């Protein structure tokens with residue numbers, strides 16, 4: 528049983544994101560989507576930006592979706608989900624939809640590229656205008672479906688095809704990961720959380736909370752990607768756990784501006800424990816790893832302080 532703030536609820540056996548899709552073996556993002564969809568239930572409309580999940584799930588006439596689902600381009604999932612929500616509201620007001628339509632919830636899905644880079648403007652606008660929707664970012668830390676190009680969510684030091692490692696540039700990614708949850712918090716929306724499929728009950732609980740809160744809700748889900756992270760496919764769940772246990776990806780919620788750390792670890796494991804299983808960090812020197820360790824500890828301490836710990 529996970530610790531934290533989990534509210535026990537039944538987990539449905541029904542698959543809303545069905546098997547038979549074309550994700551790579553061990554894909555943490557497909558696992559995360561499956562769990563998120565179980566928590567969403569069937570009374571939802573999902574707008575999904577271009578990215579791995581869209582590519583693997585929707586080669587028409589085949590589809591893995593058992594709920595209304597629309598593919599959007601990278602730039603505009605925030606605008607599309609806001610538009611659907613507004614249209615529903617207007618048609619309900621005019622009596623053009625039945626009462627039952629009031630139960631429908633609106634959800635945006637995107638990867639880190641579609642969220643932190645290309646789709647940030649549309650998402651920011653939707654959050655600022657206060658649309659009633661849940662947005663879930665499935666963060667695999669690069670543009671994986673187009674060939675492992677860096678995004679602003681790629682961690683410092685990671686190899687990607689556009690942050691290559693060589694004699695002149697031994698580091699890989701030269702910038703620190705953009706903190707999307709904090710950007711969402713800065714919009715003063717009622718609910719922001721981080722999640723990971725390695726903590727399935729915690730993740731599904733947060734999805735239910737975000738779905739049922741009135742106004743914009745944002746959940747940032749770390750989604751291990753064996754293909755881009757150069758990690759063994761059978762280590763996906765373990766890597767998600769190590770990300771949390773090392774403090775690289777803390778699990779927390781911000782409800783109406785109040786921070787709550789879901790797993791406050793008395794002692795963090797060294798980041799090396801997380802990084803050593805991933806080929807994308809294999810080139811890093813001891814000094815570079817020490818630098819990352821210091822940054823993780825600094826960020827974790829800041830988060831604990833925000834949570835009043």
Ligand code: SF4
Pocket residue numbers: 549550551552553554555556557579583667671672751752753754755
């Ligand atoms: S590239 Fe990564 S995120 Fe995309 S389907 Fe493969 S394992 Fe999943």
